[in-house]
Amino acid sequence: MVNHSKKSINQYAGYIYLLPGLAWIFFVFAIPIIQLIGMSIRQGPVGQEILGFDNFIFTFRDPLFIKAITNNIKLLVIVPILIILSLIFSTFLYERIKGWQIYQTIIFIPVILAVAAMGIVFSQILQLKGLLNETLRVLRLNFLIQDWLGNQGLALGSVVGVIVWKELGFGTILFLARLMSVDKELYEAARIDGASGFQLMIHITIPQLIHIIEFYAVLLIVTAFSFVFDYILILTNGGPNNQTIVGEFFVYKYGFIYNRFNIASSVAIVYLLVGIVLMILRYQIVKRIDS
Amino acid sequence: MKKIALSRIMKQIIMITMVVIALVPIYYVFVTMFKSPDEYLFNKWGLPLELSLENFKRLMEGETIFRWLINSLIISGFSVLISILVASMMGFAIARFDFPGKSALFVAVTSLLVLSPAVLVIPLFKSMVKLGLINTYYSAIIIYTGIMLPISTYLLTNFFKSIHNDIIDAALIDGCSLFQIYYRIMIPLSMPAIVTAALTNWLYVWNEILIGLIFLQSDKMRTLMPGLSLFKGKYTTNIPLTMAGVAVAIIPTFVIYLMGQRYFVKGLTEGAVK
Numbered sequence: 299m300v301n302h303s304k305k306s307i308n309q310y311a312g313y314i315y316l317l318p319g320l321a322w323i324f325f326v327f328a329i330p331i332i333q334l335i336g337m338s339i340r341q342g343p344v345g346q347e348i349l350g351f352d353n354f355i356f357t358f359r360d361p362l363f364i365k366a367i368t369n370n371i372k373l374l375v376i377v378p379i380l381i382i383l384s385l386i387f388s389t390f391l392y393e394r395i396k397g398w399q400i401y402q403t404i405i406f407i408p409v410i411l412a413v414a415a416m417g418i419v420f421s422q423i424l425q426l427k428g429l430l431n432e433t434l435r436v437l438r439l440n441f442l443i444q445d446w447l448g449n450q451g452l453a454l455g456s457v458v459g460v461i462v463w464k465e466l467g468f469g470t471i472l473f474l475a476r477l478m479s480v481d482k483e484l485y486e487a488a489r490i491d492g493a494s495g496f497q498l499m500i501h502i503t504i505p506q507l508i509h510i511i512e513f514y515a516v517l518l519i520v521t522a523f524s525f526v527f528d529y530i531l532i533l534t535n536g537g538p539n540n541q542t543i544v545g546e547f548f549v550y551k552y553g554f555i556y557n558r559f560n561i562a563s564s565v566a567i568v569y570l571l572v573g574i575v576l577m578i579l580r581y582q583i584v585k586r587i588d589s
Numbered sequence: 590m591k592k593i594a595l596s597r598i599m600k601q602i603i604m605i606t607m608v609v610i611a612l613v614p615i616y617y618v619f620v621t622m623f624k625s626p627d628e629y630l631f632n633k634w635g636l637p638l639e640l641s642l643e644n645f646k647r648l649m650e651g652e653t654i655f656r657w658l659i660n661s662l663i664i665s666g667f668s669v670l671i672s673i674l675v676a677s678m679m680g681f682a683i684a685r686f687d688f689p690g691k692s693a694l695f696v697a698v699t700s701l702l703v704l705s706p707a708v709l710v711i712p713l714f715k716s717m718v719k720l721g722l723i724n725t726y727y728s729a730i731i732i733y734t735g736i737m738l739p740i741s742t743y744l745l746t747n748f749f750k751s752i753h754n755d756i757i758d759a760a761l762i763d764g765c766s767l768f769q770i771y772y773r774i775m776i777p778l779s780m781p782a783i784v785t786a787a788l789t790n791w792l793y794v795w796n797e798i799l800i801g802l803i804f805l806q807s808d809k810m811r812t813l814m815p816g817l818s819l820f821k822g823k824y825t826t827n828i829p830l831t832m833a834g835v836a837v838a839i840i841p842t843f844v845i846y847l848m849g850q851r852y853f854v855k856g857l858t859e860g861a862v863k
Binding site (some may be wrong): 311312313315316317318322323325326327329330331333334385386390393395396397398401403404406407410411412413414417418419420422423426429432434463466467471477478495520521523524525527528532545548549550553554559563566567569570573575576577579580581 | 596597600601604605607608610611612614615617618620633634674675676677679681682683685686687688696700701703704705708709710711712713714715716721731732734735738744747754767771777782791795796798799802803814815817818820826831832837838839842846850854
């Protein structure tokens with residue numbers, strides 16, 4: 299740090315400052331992960347002592363688990379939707395479209411509001427007699443009227459809609475912050491050459507934002523696998539007929555409603571592995587941004 | 590020229606549509622909360638006929654939601670405070686000291702923010718049962734503090750690294766102790782980053798439901814958002830009352846957002862990328 303005489307003392311002091319944080323990380327992350335691994339390989343699906351990977355075989359044969367992980371994968375559709383919409387809106391804001399400051403403030407509001415609170419609102423709006431269907435009726439689009447959350451084929455799609463509503467402002471502002479530091483002359487030169495808005499997007503905006511787009515994509519993949527519990531609990535409660543169950547909801551329901559800790563912890567382990575893959579993915583992207 | 594004007598109008602139409610979609614659910618909360626259940630039957634989406642506070646009176650009568658609000662304030666307040674304190678110490682060590690495995694530690698700690706809390710809740714629940722901490726503030730505060738550490742450490746370490754070494758060298762020559770450097774120099778200079786991290790973390794705890802549902806199960810100990818999620822089933826017939834509850838939950842967020850907009854935007858976007 300400063301000079302050699304101080305250095306050895308400083309190193310020890312450094313450890314003292316690390317200590318509370320490390321203790322906390324151990325208690326909240328490390329020990330639970332070790333316990334989880336222990337639990338899932340020691341206990342059998344019906345409670346007997348079964349060693350090895352029988353639990354995982356049981357888990358992967360469970361159609362409900364397959365449904366949950368498939369739904370998490372299906373939710374990845376938010377990645378392209380949100381990237382494209384965020385690119386469009388951030389470009390509009392970047393161009394200083396009239397009223398851009400107000401738009402910028404409003405677009406970010408859904409980001410800060412609780413899913414639990416707004417989910418209740420959306421479950422009213424998306425009801426059979428809710429605002430969405432009433433609006434469609436007024437617009438004479440009666441053929442589009444649906445039971446958005448009650449229809450087995452549509453419920454997950456409706457959840458995607460609510461996620462997009464909530465997350466759009468984040469991506470837009472993220473991209474906008476990066477766009478502000480792009481050299482304006484790039485755009486001006488291209489415009490003089492007669493490039494269209496779409497060409498500007500393909501040849502300048504996307505290449506300039508590519509790292510941040512990758513970063514956002516990883517963030518959305520993480521959301522789709524690790525942070526959708528609130529949406530599911532409030533909007534559909536996993537239904538109708540388990541059509542919208544996801545990993546986190548599976549763990550909650552089996553662990554804390556049905557008290558089947560063994561089944562829940564085997565599923566939690568699978569999501570731990572998914573988490574580790576995502577950590578590595580995120581690390582690669584962050585490393586590239588840094589360099 | 591005509592083409593440009595046309596595209597400008599198109600863009601405005603798209604933007605206004607976006608704004609309407611973003612605001613309609615919020616509009617719905619703030620008009621419905623004033624209505625009586627009877628009025629709601631024939632006036633679902635319009636403005637309320639009168640600004641009656643009847644629903645809020647009813648909410649307060651039960652007292653539960655008021656208790657939940659207090660619980661949320663206490664738990665979010667303490668978790669954020671402790672998390673910032675612990676993370677700032679860790680960030681200070683990582684940013685300013687040399688020790689083996691330093692960058693690996695930083696990567697490992699900050700990577701944890703990707704992990705779903707659902708992975709951790711079963712073993713944590715077992716530990717908290719053993720410690721007798723279920724249905725106490727302690728369990729929630731301990732877990733929230735831990736879960737926020739990765740992001741807080743990330744934000745604060747990056748900021749600490751940007752503070753010039755010269756300042757610290759000068760302080761050392763003046764005979765400052767390490768603690769004085771941490772407390773008198775690093776913390777005051779890092780206030781913008783600390784406010785940003787605190788607000789982002791507060792938002793997370795305030796809005797969180799999974800941990801709240803699992804570790805605070807008694808009606809008295811519940812926090813606001815998990816309480817609200819149960820509200821939905823309880824008062825399905827009285828939508829205006831439910832919306833008054835939703836309003837109570839989101840109004841603090843609104844107020845804080847309007848006061849500290851730039852910190853939120855920074856904490857949630859730029860900070861996450863650096």
